[in-house]
Amino acid sequence: MSLQTTTETELVDQSAKPSVLIDRIDIIDIIRGVALLGILILNIPYFAMAEYFDEAWVQDTSNTNFWVNAVNTVFFEGKMRALFSMVFGAGIILFTSNKEKAGKSATWLFYKRMIWLTIFGLIHAHILLWIGDILYFYGVIGMLAFLFRKMKPKYLALGVPIVAIIGFVANTLFMQNIRGTYLEYKEVKTLQDQGIALSPTQDSIVMEWTEIQKEFIPNKEEAAEHTALMKGSYPEVASYIRPKSWDGQFKYLIFSIWDMLALMMLGIALYKWGFLTLKWTKAQYKKTVLIGYGIGLPLVIFAFVYNTIHFPNVESGLKHIEEHAVNWVSLIYDFQRIAIMMAHVALVMLIYQAGYLTRLMNGLRAVGQMAFTNYIMHTVICSLVFFGYGLNQYAEWEYYQLYYLVIGIWIFQLIVSPIWLKYFLFGPLEWLWRCLTYSRIQPFVRK
Template sequence: MESSTTVEVLTTESALAPVSEKERIQSIDVLRGIALLGILLMNIPSFSMPNYFSESFRSNPGDINFWVRTVIIIFFEGKMRALFSMVFGAGILLFISKKEKTAMSATWLFYRRMAWLVVFGLIHAHIILWSGDILYSYGLIGMIAFLFRKAAPKYLVWGVPIVTIIGFFTSTQFYQEIRTKRLDYLKVTAEKNAGKKLTAAQLKILTEWREIEKEFIPNKQDAVENTRIMKSDYKTIAAKIRKEAWKGQTTYFLYQISDPLALMLLGIALFKWGFLTCRWTRKQYIKVALIGYGIGLPLVLYDSYYAFYNFPTMAASLAHMDSHPIVWIDLIYPAQRIFLVMAHVSVILVLYKTGVIRSFLNRLAAVGQMAFTNYITHSVVCTLFFYGYGLNQFATFEYYQIFFVVFAIWIFQLIISPIWLRNFYFGPLEWLWRSLTYWKIQPMKKPA
């Protein structure tokens, strides 16, 4: 007979192991898969299109590109990232649920897991060369969200409106700093054009605005140069991408914390309430969907119309900045996004509960179970297809055509992910991440 000590050790080792297949919650894998594939819709233009690519069609309803962009903005923009953040928050509870019962340090394991995610994010940004990486920020923000894992859901959901207000004030402050420098620049430029000799302070104002231009508002010459760089060799592209990525990971990182954190906390709350795990009734999910679409769609449609009318070009956007110290319309974005993502999730979970398109949802679950591998695959494929050191297709497609690449990647991953998981326990990068987290080689291949 085994001793009680041996049983205790075996129980502890079992608890301090990755979530097994039987313990997975498939509805969450489905949602993660949808979010992952949807995020590629948002990322593909940055991989493939030059600066100001949308100015040629964003105010022309007669152009197919206008409608493709409009549909994506209304139904997907921001919503997929919000969904991914919510599922990430739920994943915190999934990771620690069994482990915290052992009296062992689930906290240490979780922070080691997040630390490795940060490392992967640095590799993703600086080696694979994707400046839009989220692994780095999610690793750090996940460490913060972990501290709230035991809070009551009713308190966690307050993070969304609180962060919305805080985010609006911080973004407005940033906007006003740039606006002040622009107004100073316009004043100095007028004096320069009038033939007045500029002081050292005025020359500094011109220099500061030029730096803002290069970073946020490239002029036509900058745009041409940026396209040239993206169609060149790895070293040249890396110099540009690494600079952008590093600024996002350092200088502007504080601006990135609040939104994902609030959505992760919302995900924790929704997990505790059983919303993400299909414990609500179909009637309840339908009610949430109706409310979400009933409020969210009018808001996003008005927001889109406002942008169509006021921001057709960068010149129009700058003119709007000159005359508007506060952009109140920005308050609509976080509201419409939450209403719509909740509606989207409700519809997906109704389909899941009813068993409709079960085979397709199983494929989405497989994509979600391999989300890390599939996310990095997006970047590897897109950089090699569009960047100069690969097939050099940057700035060669019309806007609507780049989504054929998206669809091809979707189809590939929807086919390959289930096949892979029939033979292996984890995706390749999921396996590596777990092995590093537990500091032990994890089993990979399933028995025949």
């Protein structure tokens, strides 16, 4: 394994002139592989369980589920998605730089690539029925990030704290709106319980709160209804998944753009600074590890303990919202996850530079090179295990048991991905995406 790049012989399509394999940067593929496998840790509960955050074990320190959730929250929640978005941003530069250095415009080719990714995301969400699809968002937001690719790194990196603060303010305003409706509802409910006839305005308050509950705060009965649908036929599962996916991809798209855009811009900045291409010294990476974990871990542990105490279930959460107009602890989230994510990356860099865990690194590199295929494979495997039209295991497993399957999928992909790439230039979906981007059948079998 080379220190920085794995060079493949370039095969050139004389019409569109894409290289079949450019000089890949091994460490970026490795980081992408880490992010791809890490995302499954956070995704699998949504494949397998109902609204599990309301479970009794969230405050039970004697329960294995509690500690598995604690580890996930501290080390992975938010960090893997941030890492994947950051690497995606770096990928924008990797895709366009060689073409632009040769004096060719990469704009239409890149936008065509993103349009197809958006279409794949729609298929993923509405045909394969994964409610947590990110391909659609990456396709749409990638088109925006492309516009910032030539900006100076220091300005690109400023996007993260700016978006974090704006996000906190926006989320606070959103929660205050919910809080105001809830407080009005409580007053109306008191009158209703006393047998007093409600005015049309008061009726509308009840209806408004009922809609908020249905969308954001499902009760036990609704959770049971959701579980029944997820354990049903394909049309029944689709009837639950598709409306939520549609809302996420269209109704709430404006709220999803900024975080991913800021992280993609951070990825472009870190690529330009050489952080993602092993151009920093070992001392600099060690310093990043120490600062990242030194700041991030105390913050995330404090936030986890605070949320465990004050938000163990829906009832406690509503009580807290009623008593507190602003949840200042939520301001911690973006800063701790970026600090820990940077520390994770720097730690991988140090391990790679030292030449440790060579087989694992080779496996991660292959997983990252086939990230699109492996990501969709997560959905295919998990949906067929948990959904009603598969093995119908939805809501049948303990939270901690889900990670037996996660480890199994990890092992499978770490073994199979390098074997596949011995015989083929790309993963099957990467090859299809490339053919669609260049509007021509691309080489596939490795010679």
